[in-house]
Amino acid sequence: MRNDGVTIKGTKEGLLIILDGELDFPVILRKLEEKITRVENFFAGAQAILDLSGRLVQPEQLEQLEHLISSQHGIEIIRIINQGCLDEKGEREAMEGAIVEDGLRNGNGNRNRRVTLNENEEQLSTLIIKRTLRSGQRVNYDGNVVILGDVNPGAEVIASGDIVVMGAFRGVAHAGAKGNEKAIITAFSLQPTQLRIANIITRPPDEENSEPNQPEVAKIKDGMVIIESSLNFSN
Amino acid sequence: MGEVIVVTSGKGGVGKTTTTANLGTALATLGYKVVLVDTDIGLRNLDVVMGLENRIVYDIVDVVEGVCKIKQALIKDKRYGSLYLLPAAQTKDKTAINSEQMKQLCGELKKDFDYVLIDCPAGIEQGFKNAIAGADKAIIVATPEVSSVRDADRIIGLLEAAEMDSPKLVINRLRPDMVKRGDMMDIDDMIEILAIDLLGVVPEDETIVISTNRGEPAVTDKNSKAGEAYRNIARRITGENVPLMNLTIENGFFQKLKKLIGLRDS
CATH class of the missing domain: 2.160.20.70 (Pectate Lyase C-like)
Incomplete structure (x- = not known):
């Protein structure tokens, strides 16, 4: 599967929206918008897990994402995960986090994915x-x-x-x-x-x-x- | 409607907790539904003596603060199905509850149990006031020592001031051999000073130390002298007429004999 920056998959819990961690944020945002708009209304009312793939996002960028996904397209974000992310100070790998189904761990390139960080939970x-x-x-x-x-x-x-x-x-x-x-x-x-x-x-x-x-x-x-x-x- | 009995002494270390544990267990073996309430918040012991420490999830402070229901905090004894413990909190202090809350709690417990035994902390401060607040009757535990008798007397005065019915006396850790030698106060000396009814006499007995450390009250040990004394006291609490134990009868008889001889001589 070619990586065009945004991958949307179905999981037991709902949609899994994986955003590439390397591309520039505006690019990602545009690609995400294109992709969701293309299937307008198809995802409306769905629940989604958003995976930032290790990207360190600013709070306002997160707001932009939420605005696009939830407010404009009616998809409820139930969880945001950040696989393989460093914590704020970059001192260590994130230890605690959400559980992601095993099949998804290797689903995106060769990134060395560790335990995931649930950004809704604070770092302990x-x-x-x-x-x-x-x-x-x-x-x-x-x-x-x-x-x-x-x-x-x-x-x-x-x-x-x-x-x-x-x-x-x-x-x-x-x-x-x-x-x-x-x-x-x-x-x-x-x-x-x-x-x-x-x-x-x-x-x-x-x-x-x-x-x-x-x-x-x-x-x-x-x-x-x-x-x-x-x-x-x-x- | 059950009866709330507070076990108190004023002085520490005379055996309030041991007495509460043993009387409660003895009453349960007689078929009564009994709850033991530990009011020694911050220095709880009754759970340890009963061997129930590892079952504590909620305590008396959680109950009065409404964190849990009374039933959730009650710990069922591991030996007797009709015996329960309401443990004290260990990480708080006596001011965590007040007399009014205690009264309410006792009122609730009384509805479900035949006997509510309250283990009172040493001292005459807030903890004591809480312990006696909801009590209908009191048992005073005193050892044959002047300091213990002095404190017991103070407590009786405070109970009278709180308008409680005349308390009953349990003399604990009596050593008949020492009394005989005249090295220890005897039962009559103590009753003369305290002027309250005697409920029973418990001899000094090393089985108490053993059973306490094991978390099994001595009344469960058929060979324990102290256990037998506590079983008798429990029966007296239920209204049965039980004569004082052999040990003390012998002693009393001996003294009476001496007195008789003395009378004859004079």
Whole structure:
């Protein structure tokens, strides 16, 4: 398939509009307009995911796109994704993002596509705590939390992202508190009172449990929180 | 309509939480529907003693703030189906709820349960005021020490001021051998000062430490002396007439005998 800058595909969720990441923005905008106008009314009322293919767009450019797609042609944008995008500072690959069906990942040239960034979600920042959390202390952070110390029983850590404890974890942890089921909880010694990931709550069995002698990771698999050695961990 | 009973002492460490856990469990084994309410916000323990800490999702503060319904916060005991726990919050403090909210909460719980046992925090500040706000009756826990008796007396005065019915006394951690040697206050000394009805005497017993650490109340242990004492107290709460335990009867009998001999001598 020749790449003319704009690709429109059907997916389970609706249309997927892929805009080439290299072409100049005005060119892309014009090509997009041509393409949608050609099939006037055909897409009206449809839902679409807009893929910017790694382009760093300015807010006003985004507005132009939305205006063209939604206001002029009646297509509802349900999500904007930006595959293989660098974050604002260009420091690292985008980590969190929307799920794009596998077949689409390789659908556009040879671009090395990584995990996608959902621009509707903010980039998660990380809070580092350099002490032990004791009973009654509670950390609630919109992002990832790293604790350089222990978390004792009666302490609570709530994060919208991942929770990493460089020590023993004996308290209550809630990772992915805003519903991210891909969030993980990991500790050098994971002996939690209770673990929560997204909206799933688990507790250790009542029988006496031996202390783990290796770092472990808790994550959701098939709708259940499972704990495995972090040596075998794969996301 | 059930009964709300607050377990209080003034002094810390005399066994309020242990007493609440054991009496609640004992009442549940007698077939009553019981809820234990931990009002020690910020220093919660009852969940640990009951072995239910890892089941806590919502707590009493969530209930009064309307974050969840009462039923969502109630934790069913792992051993007895008619026993429930309403845990305290650990990351807040006593001012997170007020007396009025507590009264309402007790009123609601009373509708569904035969007994509502309230574990009161130590002290006489907001936490104590909350704990007694919705209570119909009070159990005072005191150990045979002057400081404990002094604080218990203060508490009884405060309860009288709050116009609560005459509270009942549970003497905890009594050591008959020390009493016999005259090294510990005896039951009569304590009752003479406090001038309230005695509900029961619980001997010092190492099975309490073991059961507390395990998260299993001692009343579930048939061989525990303290557990037996708590089972008796629970029966007295339900209105049954149960004589004081062997241990103390022996003691009382011995003293009575001495007195008799003394009388004869004089």
